[in-house]
Amino acid sequence: MRVSVIGCGHLGAPHSAAMAELGHEVIGVELDPDKCRALGDGIAPFYEAGFEDLLARHTSSGRLRFTTDLAEAADFADLHFVTVGTPLREDGRGYDVSQVIGAVRSLVPLLRGPATIVGKSTVPVGTVARLQEIVDAGARGSGVELIWNPEFLREGHAVQDSLFPDRIVVGLTSPRAREMVEEVYAPILARGVGLIVTDPPTAEVIKSAANSFLTTKISFINAIAEVCEFVGADVNMVAHAIGIDTRIGHGGMRPGIGYGGGCLPKDVAAFTHRVGELGARHAHELLSAVESVNAGRPLAAVELIEKANGGPISGRVIALLGASFKAGTSDVRDSPALRLAGQLAERGAVPVIYDPEALAAARTLYPELAYADTAERAVTDADLVVLATEWPEFTADPKLPVAAAGLVRRKVLVDVRNAVESGMWLAAGWEVWQLGRQPQLPEAH
Template sequence: MRIVVIGTGYVGLVSGVCFSDFGHDVVCVDKDARKIDMLRSGKVPIFEPGLDRLMIRNVEAGRLTFTLDLDEAMEGAEAVFIAVGTPTRRGDGHADLTYVMAAAEEVAQKAKDYIVIVTKSTVPVGTNRKVREVVAAANPALDFDVASNPEFLREGAAIDDFMKPDRVVVGVETDRAAKVMAEIYRPLYLREFPIVTTDLESAEMIKYAANAFLATKITFINEIAALCEKVGADVKEVSKGMGLDNRIGKNFLHAGPGFGGSCFPKDTKALARIGQENASPMRITEAVISINEQVKRRMVDKLLDLCDGTFNGKVIAIMGVTFKPNTDDMRDAPSLTVVPALLGGGATVRVVDPQGRHEGEQLLPRVDWIEDPYAASQEADLIVILTEWNEFRALDLGRIASSMKTPRMADLRNIYTAEDARAAGFKAYSSVGRPDMEG
């Protein structure tokens, strides 16, 4: 089957590459000439483990191409996936659908034969019906269907998520569209991965409900962590005890500095807005948004306590600034709250991150980028673990402590223990939801 994917951002590129690996003929379209040139030369503009190799393999097999020309791409296409950005709109928290609607209108103008127009971008409930209206207005004679196919890709594990999904959600209006979507996902049908076929609105809502629930789990355990610090409990033990209950599950119960990234912040805000517009307030989701920001600010207070009440004149080494490991994504990362607070307080900030520098140089000006965690720790007053990259999980803590001006650590991902820190020579150690160690 010939498939067109509009948008070569995270969702579009991963989807296009994986569809081609299913055996489909895939054309990825983008208006950014620099990005298309990069992809044609075999370079991936995002960091996602394994994506570059999979892309090159399918390009070499002749199943995957990249172009700026939608006219050329649409020739013989049976399905078009819209995978453009839906950023949070300024002022009202709603998802900005400008790019989605523009893509839909352009597809309508280029299409000649029956086609299924699939929304892959995360969009508010009702968007696919609006897409239908836009397409019908732009080309009244076109024979087409619309479909909703939300993505559930975790950054850092996207290929595995696409190839071995927990489920695939497909929202359609007609049997004809359902058959096209079934053919697209045939390799997953054959391996009996769950395919949920439903109506358009339910498919759209599934995406928001799932992400809001996961964000709620993270926020809940972060609130429990704050209480654990007050009463002397250990949130890691609490999380373990909770997670062994199959009704709860262990995933997303890891206390830390708050959630970030491309999905949870944007989707919780959009869901809250949808609730407001439909006179059905999402009070839990609204609380999650507010509390998550409080969690990030609480991390700043924690660091301030470790620095004797002032950041002025302190040298602070930050380990990790991306919102999670195995990605270069810094959207709404806790570092964007923590680092500016340190700089604003007069600290010198050194940053170590395996992939964060490309975006970080724009988002975090005035920090010193250092490749090696040991070099960053030299004569530092505080080391802060902000992202749990594997590179930071087995540090020689003794070597770090002995090189620091004042050996103090804020372990905001609970990688180590107070006992580890004490044995290594640290004078103060603070984590999230566990008792602090002080010299």
């Protein structure tokens, strides 16, 4: 099939490579000329495991190319994925859907014959109906179908999740639209992956509900971490024990500094606003509480760091391991690690940040903060080490606690992701502090 992918960011770029991998001929449309050129040269503009290899393979095979020209894509493809951004509006009151509306409004008049538009961006409920009006008003003839196909991929697993999703959800209104979906995803559906066909509003709500549930789980376990601190209980043990019940599960149950990234925070904020507009009072109360718990997590982390320090942290040099919003990505959008760095700096401490993949992006966003090019340099002469992003090289490499022990001023690790194997740090003489747990001291080990 001939396919276009309009908007080649964290979702669209891996999706375009995945479509080529499925055997389609693909053209990616990207407005940013530098990003477009890099992608065309087979160079990934951000770190995403396995993506650059797939991109390079299909740009050199000729099955995948990129352009800034939407008209070229309109001429070439039969099916157009829309994967442009939906950031929060500047006033925080819901999504700014102008990129989606703009892309569809520009595309429709360029289509010369039957075509299918498949929206994947995350949008507020009611957007597909607005887009359908644009399609109906602007299409030259009949035969332009609009489908909503929300995406559930996780950054850091974008390639894997695109090629091996656990379900495909589509909101559509005609048998022809369904045929197009079945054709474009044929190799995935042939493996038995479930296709959930519904109407567009239900598809829109499925996506918002999925992300809202994920954040509810994270805020739930973070609220329980707070309770554990009051009573001296261990939140990691609580999460483990309750997660054995399959109705609860272990996924999304790692307590810590809260959810961040380019999606969950803005999706929950926008959905909270939308359900409020709709007058869904209980949904609004529930989601507001989820957001409120999350907003309090950086302060909970700062307070733990102060406790571990034995008092105010002004003047303290703090090695901050991690800058990306989670491990496995160079994405620093709404990163809890950088939010924490800002709060530490506000209290007069000197955070020195290291991240294996996100240093360049962090430096661009926060040039006023201090950075180190290796973990060893970051920890040298540090008063405290804070693990802010759960990269395996920080959580699971036994060499790091041993090497760092000889470089720091005090062997105090504050793990605000509750992610390290604490035994190896304790064995190397460190104190280990985690949220919702008692501090672990090396002599007790």
